[in-house]
Amino acid sequence: MTLLPSVTPDRAAGGVSRKNTVGAPRTDTMGAPRTDTMGAPRTRAVHRAVADSRRGVPVIIAGPQPLIVAPAETVGAEGLNLIDRLAAGPASLLLAPARAEAVLGVAIAEPGVAVALALARPLIDAATLRRAADPTLEQILPRFNRTVVPGQAAAALALGKLARLLPAMVVAPVRAGWASLPLGAGLLVVPAADLLAYPTELAATLHRVAEVAIPLADAPDARLIAFRALDQGIEHMAILVGDPAGQPAPLVRIHSECFTGDLLGSLRCDCGPQLKGAIKRMADEGAGVVLYLAQEGRGIGLINKLRAYTLQDRGLDTVDANRALGWQADERNFHIAAAMLESLGLHRIRLLTNNPDKTAGLMACGVEIVERVAHIIAPNGVNDGYLATKAARMGHLFE
Numbered sequence: 235m236t237l238l239p240s241v242t243p244d245r246a247a248g249g250v251s252r253k254n255t256v257g258a259p260r261t262d263t264m265g266a267p268r269t270d271t272m273g274a275p276r277t278r279a280v281h282r283a284v285a286d287s288r289r290g291v292p293v294i295i296a297g298p299q300p301l302i303v304a305p306a307e308t309v310g311a312e313g314l315n316l317i318d319r320l321a322a323g324p325a326s327l328l329l330a331p332a333r334a335e336a337v338l339g340v341a342i343a344e345p346g347v348a349v350a351l352a353l354a355r356p357l358i359d360a361a362t363l364r365r366a367a368d369p370t371l372e373q374i375l376p377r378f379n380r381t382v383v384p385g386q387a388a389a390a391l392a393l394g395k396l397a398r399l400l401p402a403m404v405v406a407p408v409r410a411g412w413a414s415l416p417l418g419a420g421l422l423v424v425p426a427a428d429l430l431a432y433p434t435e436l437a438a439t440l441h442r443v444a445e446v447a448i449p450l451a452d453a454p455d456a457r458l459i460a461f462r463a464l465d466q467g468i469e470h471m472a473i474l475v476g477d478p479a480g481q482p483a484p485l486v487r488i489h490s491e492c493f494t495g496d497l498l499g500s501l502r503c504d505c506g507p508q509l510k511g512a513i514k515r516m517a518d519e520g521a522g523v524v525l526y527l528a529q530e531g532r533g534i535g536l537i538n539k540l541r542a543y544t545l546q547d548r549g550l551d552t553v554d555a556n557r558a559l560g561w562q563a564d565e566r567n568f569h570i571a572a573a574m575l576e577s578l579g580l581h582r583i584r585l586l587t588n589n590p591d592k593t594a595g596l597m598a599c600g601v602e603i604v605e606r607v608a609h610i611i612a613p614n615g616v617n618d619g620y621l622a623t624k625a626a627r628m629g630h631l632f633e
């Protein structure tokens with residue numbers, strides 16, 4: 235039986251260390267279930283809060299000013315009623331600044347992480363809240379006024395993002411003693427700090443669960459290694475061509491999944507040809523690795539990417555479309571890729587990318603990049619504007 239190396243990002247440094255810093259010793263065997271599934275306990279409350287948020291069930295964000303919170307996209311009448319009855323003070327709708335500007339119809343001079351819009355109680359109906367959250371829906375909105383942003387606003391928006399929902403949250407300070415009220419029974423509590431630390435914490439739980447040969451048309455000796463994190467949800471793949479660990483600095487591509495481009499052959503982006511082109515290039519060189527990461531839509535998720543496309547069809551570019559929905563232009567983090575490279579024993583690499591943020595992000599996680607190798611795909615007549623925006627606004631180097 236082969237013992238595989240554990241994957242242990244160093245939380246303090248936001249990067250990768252060789253030390254095992256998380257819970258019990260982690261010596262996962264291929265295909266065997268982990269024995270320390272209670273490990274990384276801080277991620278567990280976040281997983282459960284994400285699940286409840288996707289159902290529209292309010293959760294409590296613990297911290298100096300505990301909040302009761304539910305996503306505007308999923309909360310229904312029952313959830314709003316619960317928030318109303320457990321609130322200790324005024325409720326508000328938290329929006330990312332770009333979305334708040336559109337809803338308020340004014341520019342916001344001092345954006346910060348969130349803008350709060352006052353909600354009168356009893357709370358307005360769920361359909362109106364959804365329209366306020368989602369710029370792709372019909373925009374007949376009541377007049378909203380700004381109010382004070384509550385503590386833990388960043389954590390509340392982070393919860394919406396982790397749930398891959400629109401970052402628009404109904405929040406209210408929760409009544410003291412809520413936990414002993416019948417109404418509060420069963421509400422989940424998640425510490426604000428755990429929500430903010432989650433991306434790094436989760437990367438620290440990545441482990442290898444399957445490894446198998448998958449001969450590819452362009453690379454007959456390819457192998458797949460599947461990685462799973464403790465949430466048992468999103469799985470990331472390493473596609474190995476040849477023996478990359480045997481190279482002094484193998485070619486590596488960090489590819490974020492793109493259902494529309496990789497699978498359907500959408501012409502809106504360059505993802506499909508980049509993926510196939512990377513594998514072909516590695517086969518020509520004799521070795522390389524594609525990390526195929528479940529970070530669809532630059533980390534905003536497939537549904538939100540489709541919403542972004544709707545806004546792009548109305549004239550926004552890829553950067554402004556993300557922002558209009560309340561996301562950053564790029565929401566990916568590099569802890570996952572760094573942890574996978576660590577597990578594969580790849581510390582010095584040549585990175586196949588046009589995106590300087592990827593190079594910088596990986597280097598910040600402790601990966602040595604000896605060369606950036608350009609990966610240019612010619613425009614196809616549909617994605618010309620998309621590629622031009624990547625060059626003009628996202629710093630992509632097309633040379």
Ligand SMILES: Nc1nc2c(ncn2[C@@H]2O[C@H](COP(=O)(O)OP(=O)(O)OP(=O)(O)O)[C@@H](O)[C@H]2O)c(=O)[nH]1
Nearest residue numbers: 489490491492503529530531532542552587588589
């Ligand atoms: N939000 C959003 N995501 C998009 C859009 N078009 C493509 N994507 C996503 O962008 C990701 C592809 O980016 P990558 O190929 O990993 O890399 P990159 O940042 O373009 O940089 P390169 O390494 O130079 O290709 C995939 O997750 C796609 O789903 C878009 O218009 N909006």
Ligand SMILES: [Zn+2]
Nearest residue numbers: 492495503505
């Ligand atoms: Zn794509």
